[in-house]
Amino acid sequence: MLELFLIGIGTGNPDHITREAENAILGADLVLLPHKEDNKAELAQVRLALLQHLGVGGYKVAHFDMPLRRQTGDDYDNQVDEWHDAIARRWQASLAAHLPSGTGRVALLVWGDPALYDSTLRIASRLGLPPAQVRVVPGITSMQVLCSAHGIALNEIGAPFLVTTGRQLRDHGWPAGVDTLIVMLDGQRSYEQVSEQDVEIYWGAYLGMAQQILLRGRLADVAAQISARRAQARQAHGWIMDIYLLRRSGRR
Secondary structure (H helix, E strand, O other): OEEEEEOOEEEOOOOOOOHHHHHHHHHHOOOEEEEEHHHHHHHHHHHHHHHHOOOOHHHEHHHHEEEOOOOOOOOOHHHHHHHHHHHHHHHHHHHHHOOOOOOEEEEEOOOOOOOOOOOHHHHHHHOOOOHHHEEEEHHHHHHHHHHHHHOOOOOOOOOOOOOHHHHHHHHHHOOOEEEEEEOOOOOOOOHHHOOOOOEEEEEEEEOOOOOOOOEEEEEHHHHHHHHHHHHHHHHOOOOEEEEEEEEEEOOO
Protein backbone atom coordinates (compact mmCIF):
# COMPACT_ATOMS: atom_id res chain seq x y z
CA MET A 1 0.00 0.00 0.00
CA LEU A 2 1.22 3.47 -0.86
CA GLU A 3 1.05 6.03 1.95
CA LEU A 4 1.59 9.73 1.29
CA PHE A 5 2.72 11.98 4.15
CA LEU A 6 2.36 15.73 3.67
CA ILE A 7 4.66 17.11 6.33
CA GLY A 8 4.59 20.71 7.51
CA ILE A 9 8.15 21.95 8.05
CA GLY A 10 7.39 25.51 9.15
CA THR A 11 9.91 27.98 7.80
CA GLY A 12 12.54 25.32 7.18
CA ASN A 13 14.35 25.95 10.45
CA PRO A 14 15.25 22.55 11.95
CA ASP A 15 14.24 23.89 15.37
CA HIS A 16 10.68 24.31 14.09
CA ILE A 17 10.24 20.66 13.15
CA THR A 18 7.82 18.86 15.44
CA ARG A 19 8.57 15.41 16.81
CA GLU A 20 5.71 14.04 14.70
CA ALA A 21 7.21 15.58 11.55
CA GLU A 22 10.66 14.22 12.37
CA ASN A 23 9.30 10.70 12.87
CA ALA A 24 7.33 10.88 9.61
CA ILE A 25 10.39 12.02 7.66
CA LEU A 26 12.64 9.36 9.16
CA GLY A 27 10.03 6.68 8.55
CA ALA A 28 9.62 7.49 4.85
CA ASP A 29 10.90 5.18 2.14
CA LEU A 30 11.04 8.05 -0.33
CA VAL A 31 11.12 11.84 -0.04
CA LEU A 32 9.97 13.83 -3.09
CA LEU A 33 12.00 17.01 -3.39
CA PRO A 34 10.95 19.71 -5.90
CA HIS A 35 13.33 22.03 -7.72
CA LYS A 36 12.20 25.37 -9.13
CA GLU A 37 14.02 27.71 -11.50
CA ASP A 38 17.78 28.10 -11.05
CA ASN A 39 17.35 31.41 -9.26
CA LYS A 40 15.32 29.59 -6.59
CA ALA A 41 17.80 26.77 -6.02
CA GLU A 42 18.20 27.89 -2.42
CA LEU A 43 14.68 26.65 -1.67
CA ALA A 44 15.67 23.08 -2.49
CA GLN A 45 18.88 23.54 -0.51
CA VAL A 46 16.89 24.45 2.60
CA ARG A 47 14.94 21.21 2.32
CA LEU A 48 18.12 19.22 1.64
CA ALA A 49 19.85 20.78 4.63
CA LEU A 50 16.89 19.82 6.80
CA LEU A 51 17.03 16.22 5.57
CA GLN A 52 20.77 16.09 6.18
CA HIS A 53 20.25 17.51 9.67
CA LEU A 54 17.88 14.61 10.37
CA GLY A 55 20.31 12.08 8.89
CA VAL A 56 18.17 11.13 5.88
CA GLY A 57 20.30 9.41 3.25
CA GLY A 58 20.44 10.82 -0.25
CA TYR A 59 19.33 7.47 -1.66
CA LYS A 60 15.87 8.15 -0.20
CA VAL A 61 15.45 11.48 -2.01
CA ALA A 62 13.77 11.71 -5.43
CA HIS A 63 14.41 15.06 -7.13
CA PHE A 64 12.00 16.46 -9.69
CA ASP A 65 11.61 19.77 -11.53
CA MET A 66 8.54 21.83 -10.80
CA PRO A 67 6.57 22.81 -13.91
CA LEU A 68 6.01 26.50 -14.52
CA ARG A 69 2.54 27.95 -14.16
CA ARG A 70 1.07 29.61 -17.22
CA GLN A 71 0.61 33.29 -16.45
CA THR A 72 -1.01 34.56 -19.62
CA GLY A 73 -4.66 35.51 -19.81
CA ASP A 74 -7.09 36.40 -17.05
CA ASP A 75 -8.23 32.84 -16.24
CA TYR A 76 -6.31 32.55 -12.97
CA ASP A 77 -8.31 29.57 -11.66
CA ASN A 78 -7.70 27.62 -14.87
CA GLN A 79 -4.00 28.47 -14.76
CA VAL A 80 -3.72 27.07 -11.23
CA ASP A 81 -5.76 23.99 -12.12
CA GLU A 82 -3.52 23.21 -15.10
CA TRP A 83 -0.44 23.76 -12.97
CA HIS A 84 -1.66 21.38 -10.26
CA ASP A 85 -2.35 18.72 -12.89
CA ALA A 86 1.19 19.11 -14.19
CA ILE A 87 2.70 18.84 -10.71
CA ALA A 88 0.68 15.70 -9.98
CA ARG A 89 2.05 14.14 -13.17
CA ARG A 90 5.61 14.89 -11.99
CA TRP A 91 4.83 13.19 -8.67
CA GLN A 92 3.41 10.17 -10.45
CA ALA A 93 6.48 9.90 -12.69
CA SER A 94 8.79 10.01 -9.65
CA LEU A 95 6.75 7.38 -7.83
CA ALA A 96 6.74 5.09 -10.85
CA ALA A 97 10.52 5.44 -11.19
CA HIS A 98 11.45 5.01 -7.54
CA LEU A 99 8.64 2.83 -6.16
CA PRO A 100 7.66 0.66 -9.12
CA SER A 101 5.86 -1.79 -6.84
CA GLY A 102 3.42 0.96 -5.89
CA THR A 103 3.99 0.43 -2.19
CA GLY A 104 5.88 2.39 0.44
CA ARG A 105 5.76 5.54 2.57
CA VAL A 106 6.31 8.74 0.61
CA ALA A 107 7.00 12.13 2.19
CA LEU A 108 6.61 15.64 0.84
CA LEU A 109 8.02 18.54 2.86
CA VAL A 110 5.59 21.44 2.85
CA TRP A 111 6.44 25.00 3.88
CA GLY A 112 4.42 26.11 6.89
CA ASP A 113 1.37 23.93 7.37
CA PRO A 114 -0.27 21.87 4.59
CA ALA A 115 -3.72 23.13 5.61
CA LEU A 116 -3.03 26.89 5.39
CA TYR A 117 -2.76 28.55 1.96
CA ASP A 118 -0.98 25.59 0.46
CA SER A 119 -2.19 23.44 -2.42
CA THR A 120 -0.33 20.21 -1.70
CA LEU A 121 -3.51 18.52 -0.47
CA ARG A 122 -5.34 19.53 -3.65
CA ILE A 123 -2.53 18.17 -5.79
CA ALA A 124 -2.45 14.95 -3.76
CA SER A 125 -6.16 14.43 -4.46
CA ARG A 126 -5.26 14.01 -8.12
CA LEU A 127 -3.38 10.81 -7.33
CA GLY A 128 -6.62 9.00 -6.56
CA LEU A 129 -5.46 7.65 -3.21
CA PRO A 130 -8.08 6.81 -0.57
CA PRO A 131 -8.18 9.41 2.22
CA ALA A 132 -6.80 6.89 4.70
CA GLN A 133 -3.57 6.71 2.66
CA VAL A 134 -2.91 10.46 2.77
CA ARG A 135 -1.58 11.69 6.10
CA VAL A 136 -1.12 15.33 7.06
CA VAL A 137 1.48 16.31 9.65
CA PRO A 138 0.87 19.88 10.86
CA GLY A 139 3.65 22.44 10.94
CA ILE A 140 4.37 25.81 12.52
CA THR A 141 2.87 28.54 10.36
CA SER A 142 4.64 31.65 9.16
CA MET A 143 2.03 33.83 10.87
CA GLN A 144 2.97 32.28 14.21
CA VAL A 145 6.65 32.94 13.58
CA LEU A 146 5.88 36.49 12.41
CA CYS A 147 4.00 37.37 15.60
CA SER A 148 6.64 35.73 17.78
CA ALA A 149 9.45 37.57 16.01
CA HIS A 150 7.72 40.93 16.50
CA GLY A 151 6.55 40.09 20.01
CA ILE A 152 2.89 40.83 19.30
CA ALA A 153 -0.40 39.05 19.82
CA LEU A 154 -2.11 37.81 16.68
CA ASN A 155 -5.60 38.65 17.88
CA GLU A 156 -7.18 41.47 19.81
CA ILE A 157 -9.06 40.60 23.00
CA GLY A 158 -12.18 38.69 22.00
CA ALA A 159 -11.91 39.92 18.42
CA PRO A 160 -11.53 38.08 15.10
CA PHE A 161 -8.71 38.35 12.63
CA LEU A 162 -8.64 37.41 8.97
CA VAL A 163 -6.02 35.49 7.04
CA THR A 164 -6.12 36.49 3.40
CA THR A 165 -3.99 36.93 0.29
CA GLY A 166 -2.45 39.91 -1.43
CA ARG A 167 -4.72 39.33 -4.42
CA GLN A 168 -7.85 39.54 -2.24
CA LEU A 169 -6.64 42.68 -0.48
CA ARG A 170 -5.71 44.30 -3.78
CA ASP A 171 -8.95 43.44 -5.58
CA HIS A 172 -11.48 43.90 -2.78
CA GLY A 173 -9.90 46.24 -0.23
CA TRP A 174 -10.00 45.97 3.54
CA PRO A 175 -12.64 43.40 4.58
CA ALA A 176 -15.50 44.56 6.76
CA GLY A 177 -15.77 43.53 10.38
CA VAL A 178 -12.09 43.01 11.21
CA ASP A 179 -9.28 45.27 12.36
CA THR A 180 -6.44 42.75 12.00
CA LEU A 181 -5.36 41.13 8.74
CA ILE A 182 -2.65 38.56 8.07
CA VAL A 183 -1.68 38.80 4.42
CA MET A 184 0.09 35.94 2.64
CA LEU A 185 1.15 35.27 -0.95
CA ASP A 186 1.60 38.94 -1.82
CA GLY A 187 4.08 39.25 -4.64
CA GLN A 188 2.51 42.52 -5.79
CA ARG A 189 3.06 44.56 -2.61
CA SER A 190 -0.67 45.07 -2.05
CA TYR A 191 -0.03 46.91 1.23
CA GLU A 192 0.96 49.89 -0.93
CA GLN A 193 -2.68 50.22 -2.02
CA VAL A 194 -4.28 50.18 1.45
CA SER A 195 -6.28 53.41 1.79
CA GLU A 196 -7.24 53.10 5.46
CA GLN A 197 -5.59 55.67 7.71
CA ASP A 198 -3.48 54.92 10.79
CA VAL A 199 -2.67 51.30 9.96
CA GLU A 200 0.30 49.54 11.54
CA ILE A 201 2.25 46.92 9.59
CA TYR A 202 4.41 44.13 10.97
CA TRP A 203 6.36 42.61 8.07
CA GLY A 204 8.78 39.72 7.92
CA ALA A 205 10.70 37.82 5.26
CA TYR A 206 12.72 34.57 5.41
CA LEU A 207 11.24 34.02 8.86
CA GLY A 208 13.18 31.64 11.05
CA MET A 209 16.12 31.61 8.64
CA ALA A 210 19.56 33.16 9.02
CA GLN A 211 18.59 35.91 6.54
CA GLN A 212 15.40 36.88 8.41
CA ILE A 213 14.27 40.49 7.93
CA LEU A 214 11.77 42.30 10.15
CA LEU A 215 10.26 45.76 9.69
CA ARG A 216 7.37 47.41 11.48
CA GLY A 217 5.71 50.80 11.88
CA ARG A 218 2.94 53.01 10.61
CA LEU A 219 2.14 51.77 7.11
CA ALA A 220 2.24 55.22 5.54
CA ASP A 221 5.72 55.76 6.96
CA VAL A 222 7.38 52.39 6.23
CA ALA A 223 5.66 51.01 3.11
CA ALA A 224 8.33 52.39 0.76
CA GLN A 225 11.10 51.12 3.02
CA ILE A 226 9.57 47.62 3.07
CA SER A 227 9.21 47.59 -0.72
CA ALA A 228 12.83 48.66 -1.20
CA ARG A 229 14.16 46.12 1.29
CA ARG A 230 12.00 43.43 -0.27
CA ALA A 231 13.35 44.16 -3.77
CA GLN A 232 16.95 44.11 -2.51
CA ALA A 233 16.45 40.78 -0.75
CA ARG A 234 14.77 39.18 -3.75
CA GLN A 235 17.58 40.33 -5.99
CA ALA A 236 20.17 38.94 -3.59
CA HIS A 237 18.56 35.54 -3.07
CA GLY A 238 16.54 35.03 -6.25
CA TRP A 239 13.37 34.40 -4.22
CA ILE A 240 11.52 35.73 -1.22
CA MET A 241 8.93 34.42 1.21
CA ASP A 242 7.28 37.16 3.21
CA ILE A 243 4.15 37.77 5.23
CA TYR A 244 2.73 40.71 7.12
CA LEU A 245 0.14 41.70 9.67
CA LEU A 246 -1.93 44.86 9.23
CA ARG A 247 -3.72 46.35 12.21
CA ARG A 248 -5.73 49.52 12.54
CA SER A 249 -3.92 51.76 15.00
CA GLY A 250 -5.10 51.83 18.59
CA ARG A 251 -5.73 48.07 18.52
CA ARG A 252 -3.52 45.62 20.42
